[in-house]
Structure formats: structure tokens, C-alpha cells
Amino acid sequence: MDISQAKIRVEELTKTLEYHNNLYYNQDAPEISDFEYDKMLRELENLEEEFPSLKKADSPTNKVGGSAGEKFSQVVHAVPMESLHDSFSDDELRDFDRKVREVSPDVKYVVEPKFDGLSVSCEYQNGVFVRGSTRGDGVTGEDVTENLMTIKSLPKRIPNAPEYLEVRGEVYMSFQSFEALVKRQEENEEKNIAKNPRNAAAGSLRQKNAKITAERNLDIFVFNIQQARGITINSHVQGLDYLSELGFPTSFYKVCSTVDEVIEEIQRIGDNRGSYDYAIDGAVVKVDDFEQRTLLGSTAKYPKWAEAYKYPPEEKPTKLIDVEINVGRTGVLTPVGIFEPVLLAGTTVSRATLHNKDFIEEKGICVGDTVIIRKAGEIIPEVLSVKQHAENAVPFEFPKLCPSCGSPVTQDDEAAIRCTNTECPAQLMRHLIHFVSRDAMDIDGLGPAVLEQLAEQGLVKTPADLYRLKAEDISSLDRKAEKSANNLISAVEKSKHNELYRLIFALGIRNIGLKAAKLICENFVTIDDIMSAKAEDFEKIEGFGKIMAQSLEDYFSLDGTSDLISQFKELGLDMKPSEQRKKGGAFEGMTFVLTGTLPTMKRSEAGKIIEENGGKTSSSVSKKTTYVLAGEDAGSKLTKAQTLGINIISEQEFLDMLK
Structure with missing residues (x-):
């Protein structure tokens, strides 16, 4: 790859990573798995290393996490909450070990599970919990003290405490609590059903109303002492044991003397993923001795004394028992696979969409086959492939008649098969x-x-x-x-x-x-x-x-x-005409795109004001857009507006325009 090709690829990766970074950290709504994200980040790192002139100061490889939103007051971390460099293979772990031993030949490692939740800092003055904050971008986070107070397992007072103590932990939602939350949401017919435990935990911790957070039954693992006054801690194991003595919930760990022992423990943790009542997406390897950590130091983003091993998305075989056909409101027949239940990424999966006729034919799917399934983005179950055909397997065929009403079905130009009966x-x-x-x-x-x-x-x-x-x-x-x-x-x-x-x-x-x-x-x-x-x-x-x-x-x-x-x-329906857009209003001839969460009003309210004053709203940013009204957690629309040079305004600027 020459530099011109590398430049194009770096720009593509940067744009994609920024988009997914915002979804994951700021909106708690990821579309891809951590594994897929980390792979792209690694590719960008490699390109920037090969072509240093292409690396920019604001590259995703220099950033930690998301940003501190406007919903909560900001907290500046005295000790930066760093991210970890990722490994995806045994060879990469051995490379990490080699670099560490070049500085500290007699190193000992601590291996722990890597929790899939939201990283937080908790501060204690004379044993009293005084402040809690999110990681944010690693330097500035959000003050979520009131919400953290609702977590029962987090000590609010600790005995025999030092003068000052700051600890780092991971807030999570257990699978049991997650299933209870989803059940409540489904019973209440809520629109935004929680997608996975990590999103549910992050969204719950960032609620404006702490009562809602309390209802979500969050939990926490504390895994690090960030800083302390009044005690001396010389190693990570000593710190973990001390935290446990103080009453903090800590997880299991293992001390290893060789990289082979590290790899063996990582494998053991991965093999047991399904037995934990919480989500993990990897394992963390840390140098135990603090003096050795100081010698090793850190890069702009990562400590050189720690490495995160990321597990690929779980893929498991299961048997396809049947294919159920669902009929949608526009008559489309959608095939849904019914499987022998299998535990996948912490939840039991027994159903997954098979999309359409083309998908089934392309995969050669037959009832009775053993198929490989995984969760796309660790959220939506999907069929990857057929592992083994059943004996005398016959490819599944769509019914010629609608399973709901018995009417003939037809295939349209969109490759969708539809029921022809509008009264189905x-x-x-x-x-x-x-x-x-x-x-x-x-x-x-x-x-x-x-x-x-x-x-x-x-x-x-x-x-x-x-x-x-x-x-x-x-x-x-x-x-x-x-x-x-x-x-x-x-x-x-x-x-x-x-x-x-x-x-x-x-x-x-x-x-x-x-x-x-x-x-x-x-x-x-x-x-x-x-x-x-x-x-x-x-x-x-x-x-x-x-x-x-x-x-x-x-x-x-x-x-x-x-x-x-x-x-x-x-029957008396008015079917009254919609109010015509006001002519000659403050926004006459203007087109607005609304994105993010506004401080005091809903986007629908802002849209109504725009239309009442002669303007139009659009769902997508283009050269025809006059203004982008952006709030907290604005995503790809904001990025596109910046690229096109569209005027971006805040809610206050929007209200000032009305005056």
C-alpha cells in the first residue's frame, strides 16, 4: 500500500471509528461488537505507525472513551483514567511480554477478567463516599455521585479508611437483572427495550433521575486504587487484597510468572464465560509491582505495563429445529429460525431471523441442520453458516400460500415475498x-x-x-x-x-x-x-x-x-388539514436538521417551532441544509455538517433567532 492509498484508508477508518465511538460511549447504542471496533482501531494504529505523517493529533488512536456530556457537571480526573492496548492472539501477548521483560526481566503478572460495563471513579474522604464520576475521555468525566449511591454493593462508608482514597471500578448489570428489566419494559410496552447488559448499565447510570437508576439494580466491581493518602501500597495484588478488606466488591485474579501461565489463565477465563452472571469481553494482564510499572511508563493513551486480551464474539453450534414464517403489516413473509436453546454472550438464544429467501438459499439452510450462530454486535442473534447438514437434508422452501390466511403469495421487485390478501x-x-x-x-x-x-x-x-x-x-x-x-x-x-x-x-x-x-x-x-x-x-x-x-x-x-x-x-373522523407552514416567519426558506439531546426541549418540540415559523425540518444533512441544531451526544449528522461546512447552532442560539 502506497501513501496515497493509506491516506484514503486512514480517513475511512477515522470517520468510521469516530462514528462508532460516539454510539458506544456517548449514546450507549453500539452497532458493532467491541471485537470488530478494536480490529479497526488496530488497523489504524498499524497504518499510522507505517506512515507517521498521516497521524493527526485528534486521531481515534489518541483518544480514550467518549466525552463528558452536558447532562451532568464535569469532573477533571487528577489521575487520568487510561484505556488499555488490545491483543487478539497469543503471539501478540508474547510480544507484550517481550517488551516488558526488556525493562523488568523478573516480572510477575496479575490476570483478571475484563468486565463489559461502564468505568467509574469513586472518591472517599476519611472513609465517606463523596464523589463518583464516569471515565469520559479519560481526563474529564461526568459527576454521577447520586446515581452511584444507589448501588448497594458500593460501600458508602469504609472502616479504618485512609485520609483520602480514589478507586476505579466497572459498573455492570447482571444477566439476571437485565432479564428482569427487559421483562418489565416488554410488559409496559416501552419502545426502547434494552439491547444488552452493557448498554443497560451505561444508560441506567446516566439517568437524570436517580430513582430510575435505583430500580435497575446495578452492581460494581472495584479493580484498582487510583490514588491514596495515608497508606502505602506497593503492588497490584496488595491493592486488590486491601480493597477487599475494606469491603469493596472485587473479582478473582491469578498471579502468573510466565507468559505461558498468562495465556493458560486467559483461556480458562474465556472457557468459563458462560458460567458468570455478568458480561466479560476479555481478560486484563497487569504488571504487579508498582516500581516496575513506573519504569515501563505509558504512551499518550495506554500504560505500557498492562494489556487487554479481547475475546472474539462467541460463536456456537446449535440445531435448527424449525422455520417459522411471520407475516408483517405490509404482507411480507419473514422466516424466523427456531433453534435448540443455547447460551450466547450471557443470554439464552432460541430464535433468530433468517431474513429472506435469498439468505436461506445462499446459506443452503435446511431444517435439522447444525448451524453456527452468534450475536451481531453482541446484541442481535444471527446465523453465520451451516456446520453440518442433517441426513437427507432438503433445502427449506417458502410456502406458496400465506400461513396466516391461506392466500397465494407473490415475490415483488424487492425480492420480498408477500401475502396477496390485504385482509390477512x-x-x-x-x-x-x-x-x-x-x-x-x-x-x-x-x-x-x-x-x-x-x-x-x-x-x-x-x-x-x-x-x-x-x-x-x-x-x-x-x-x-x-x-x-x-x-x-x-x-x-x-x-x-x-x-x-x-x-x-x-x-x-x-x-x-x-x-x-x-x-x-x-x-x-x-x-x-x-x-x-x-x-x-x-x-x-x-x-x-x-x-x-x-x-x-x-x-x-x-x-x-x-x-x-x-x-x-x-364515523366522525375530522381528518382536518394539517396546519399550513407559516409564510414569512422567522425561519422562512430555512431547512433544519436536529440531532442530539437538547437541554430544555425535545427535538419534536423544536421541530414544531421551526414549522410554525415557516421553516422545514429534514432527517438528513445535505448541502441544502441551512442549520444543524445540535444537542448533547450529537452523532454522525454533526460530523457530516462539520465536513460540509453547515452552520451548527445550539438550543440557545436557536431561541435567540426567534427573537
């Missing part, structure tokens, strides 16, 4: 769930469980039937009291007066999302105007292409659509 019961249920959702008709109290009961009893066969319900219909359902029945009917009645764009979105038209529904209603005043429009009329809307326009014409030309709209009119 499975489509109906998913369509009803979408119809009543918050961004659609927003009918509070009509969750999936209630809708299923209504459908089973034949009370609801189309969305229009929701507006024919009576209180006695609801109260006859299981566990529905008269008061809740009346409340639900009130919510249904209230939804009759929603703006037209909500109904357009609620109809579930293919390729038409909430933003598109709003744009349609800004360009067409009434439902009749929309129904009589042709594809070429819809194409005139800024941002609309041929596919979206044709989807609209096709949908509104159906006899069933005309009948449904007529029923809505008869």
Missing part, C-alpha cells in the same frame, strides 16, 4: 398495532394484548372498527374494569380529531413514513385531494421519488382504501 389476519394485527401507535393515531391503552383480544372476539376486523367500539365491548375483555374501558373509549374519541398527517401515517402505506406523511399534508389540503392525486403530482413534493409516488397512487386507487376512508368519514 396477521397483517391486520400488525397494521392495528401500527395504526394506534404514538406517532400514528396515538390511542393510549390500545396495546397489542388488548388488540389481540378484540380481534379474537371478532370486534375489530379493520381500523375503522376501532371507532365502533363501545365501553361494554372493552369491559367484557379479560381484566378490563369499567373505568379503564371508559378511558380507552375516550382515547379513541380523542383520536378522531387528530391532524390529517397522523391518519396518513397510520394507514401504513408502503415506503411512506411519518416525515413523508407530513410533507404530503403540507402539499395537499384534504384527504380527497390526496386520493385524487396521481404519481406525477406526488413526485413534485421535495424529497419524493418515483417509488414513493407510485406507492401512494397504488394505495389510494384501491377500492378497499376508498371504502375505508368513507367509513372514517361516517
Whole structure:
């Protein structure tokens, strides 16, 4: 690779790493596994070493963690909370050992598990816990004292304590607590279900309301003394034993004299990953003696006396028992694999999507096969390959008839297989769930469980039937009291007066999302105007292409659509025109993109203000964007705006513009 090719690759890696770094540390929403991230970081390090002129001061290889957000007050760490250099093979561990022994030939190592949580600092004055903070960027973190106080295993007072003590630990959520949290969220029909224990722990610790943190049942392992006054500690093992004596929760460790012993212990920890009630993503190797650590020193980012070994994502074999076909609200048939349950990355996996017909054919998947599965990004189960075909295996074939209603299925241009029956019961249920959702008709109290009961009893066969319900219909359902029945009917009645764009979105038209529904209603005043429009009329809307326009014409030309709209009119739905964008307002002719968390208002509130004052909002940054309104934890949109030179404003600057 020459320098010009290296420059292109360095820029690609830098942009990708910054994007994923922000998702992981600042938004607690990673899209890839730690292993995949670390591999890219290693590639960037190697390129910067080979071509030093390409390394920039703000390179991801020089950064530690994320940044301190604006939600909490900032804490400057007196002792930097460094990151660790990663190894992925035995050879790399041996290379680390060789470099250490060049300085300290008689070294002893301490091997510990590497926890997958959120790193924190905890400070004690005369034995009293006085402050706790996140790592942040390693130099500046967030003050989360109140939230750390809710962790039962973290001592709030320690006996026989030194004058001052700062310890470092990892806040985590046990698998048991994680499963309980997900169950509660599913029962409450929350939208943002926790994806994995690490994200759940990080998000819980950074809650503004400490009561929510307390409900999450977080835990902590303390693994290091950052600084102390009034005691003398000479080695890591001495420090760990001292922390344990003071009552801090510490984990297991092993002292090793050779690199072979280190590798053996790392292997043992990895083999036992499934037996722990918490997530680990590797093992940590540390020089035990503090004097030797001082001699070895640190780089700008890593201590030279420690190394983290990262385990690859767990891949395990299991048997494919069956393939279940789910029918979505637009009629798409999605195959879901049913497996013999297997413990993977801390949770039991028995189901995973097989995506579509092409995926199954490409992998050659047959029922009864032994397949290899893993969790993509350590979150979503996925099938990697077929390890062994079952005897006399026959490749799985999609059904010719819909498993829900028995109607013929067809394959469209998108390679999706769909049920041809618009009144298919499975489509109906998913369509009803979408119809009543918050961004659609927003009918509070009509969750999936209630809708299923209504459908089973034949009370609801189309969305229009929701507006024919009576209180006695609801109260006859299981566990529905008269008061809740009346409340639900009130919510249904209230939804009759929603703006037209909500109904357009609620109809579930293919390729038409909430933003598109709003744009349609800004360009067409009434439902009749929309129904009589042709594809070429819809194409005139800024941002609309041929596919979206044709989807609209096709949908509104159906006899069933005309009948449904007529029923809505008869049942009293206002279908009132959306408020037209104000002409001549403060934001006339301007296009805003909103990203991140704003200090005092929701993005939806800011968007409404923009539209009320003549402006437009967009979901993507382009050269046509006038301003990017950015809050805390702004991600890739902010990065793109900076690249394009778009004006970036804060909430306060936005409000000042209104004046």
C-alpha cells in the first residue's frame, strides 16, 4: 500500500471509528461488537505507525472513551483514567511480554477478567463516599455521585479508611437483572427495550433521575486504587487484597510468572464465560509491582505495563429445529429460525431471523441442520453458516400460500415475498398495532394484548372498527374494569380529531413514513385531494421519488382504501388539514436538521417551532441544509455538517433567532 492509498484508508477508518465511538460511549447504542471496533482501531494504529505523517493529533488512536456530556457537571480526573492496548492472539501477548521483560526481566503478572460495563471513579474522604464520576475521555468525566449511591454493593462508608482514597471500578448489570428489566419494559410496552447488559448499565447510570437508576439494580466491581493518602501500597495484588478488606466488591485474579501461565489463565477465563452472571469481553494482564510499572511508563493513551486480551464474539453450534414464517403489516413473509436453546454472550438464544429467501438459499439452510450462530454486535442473534447438514437434508422452501390466511403469495421487485390478501389476519394485527401507535393515531391503552383480544372476539376486523367500539365491548375483555374501558373509549374519541398527517401515517402505506406523511399534508389540503392525486403530482413534493409516488397512487386507487376512508368519514373522523407552514416567519426558506439531546426541549418540540415559523425540518444533512441544531451526544449528522461546512447552532442560539 502506497501513501496515497493509506491516506484514503486512514480517513475511512477515522470517520468510521469516530462514528462508532460516539454510539458506544456517548449514546450507549453500539452497532458493532467491541471485537470488530478494536480490529479497526488496530488497523489504524498499524497504518499510522507505517506512515507517521498521516497521524493527526485528534486521531481515534489518541483518544480514550467518549466525552463528558452536558447532562451532568464535569469532573477533571487528577489521575487520568487510561484505556488499555488490545491483543487478539497469543503471539501478540508474547510480544507484550517481550517488551516488558526488556525493562523488568523478573516480572510477575496479575490476570483478571475484563468486565463489559461502564468505568467509574469513586472518591472517599476519611472513609465517606463523596464523589463518583464516569471515565469520559479519560481526563474529564461526568459527576454521577447520586446515581452511584444507589448501588448497594458500593460501600458508602469504609472502616479504618485512609485520609483520602480514589478507586476505579466497572459498573455492570447482571444477566439476571437485565432479564428482569427487559421483562418489565416488554410488559409496559416501552419502545426502547434494552439491547444488552452493557448498554443497560451505561444508560441506567446516566439517568437524570436517580430513582430510575435505583430500580435497575446495578452492581460494581472495584479493580484498582487510583490514588491514596495515608497508606502505602506497593503492588497490584496488595491493592486488590486491601480493597477487599475494606469491603469493596472485587473479582478473582491469578498471579502468573510466565507468559505461558498468562495465556493458560486467559483461556480458562474465556472457557468459563458462560458460567458468570455478568458480561466479560476479555481478560486484563497487569504488571504487579508498582516500581516496575513506573519504569515501563505509558504512551499518550495506554500504560505500557498492562494489556487487554479481547475475546472474539462467541460463536456456537446449535440445531435448527424449525422455520417459522411471520407475516408483517405490509404482507411480507419473514422466516424466523427456531433453534435448540443455547447460551450466547450471557443470554439464552432460541430464535433468530433468517431474513429472506435469498439468505436461506445462499446459506443452503435446511431444517435439522447444525448451524453456527452468534450475536451481531453482541446484541442481535444471527446465523453465520451451516456446520453440518442433517441426513437427507432438503433445502427449506417458502410456502406458496400465506400461513396466516391461506392466500397465494407473490415475490415483488424487492425480492420480498408477500401475502396477496390485504385482509390477512396477521397483517391486520400488525397494521392495528401500527395504526394506534404514538406517532400514528396515538390511542393510549390500545396495546397489542388488548388488540389481540378484540380481534379474537371478532370486534375489530379493520381500523375503522376501532371507532365502533363501545365501553361494554372493552369491559367484557379479560381484566378490563369499567373505568379503564371508559378511558380507552375516550382515547379513541380523542383520536378522531387528530391532524390529517397522523391518519396518513397510520394507514401504513408502503415506503411512506411519518416525515413523508407530513410533507404530503403540507402539499395537499384534504384527504380527497390526496386520493385524487396521481404519481406525477406526488413526485413534485421535495424529497419524493418515483417509488414513493407510485406507492401512494397504488394505495389510494384501491377500492378497499376508498371504502375505508368513507367509513372514517361516517364515523366522525375530522381528518382536518394539517396546519399550513407559516409564510414569512422567522425561519422562512430555512431547512433544519436536529440531532442530539437538547437541554430544555425535545427535538419534536423544536421541530414544531421551526414549522410554525415557516421553516422545514429534514432527517438528513445535505448541502441544502441551512442549520444543524445540535444537542448533547450529537452523532454522525454533526460530523457530516462539520465536513460540509453547515452552520451548527445550539438550543440557545436557536431561541435567540426567534427573537
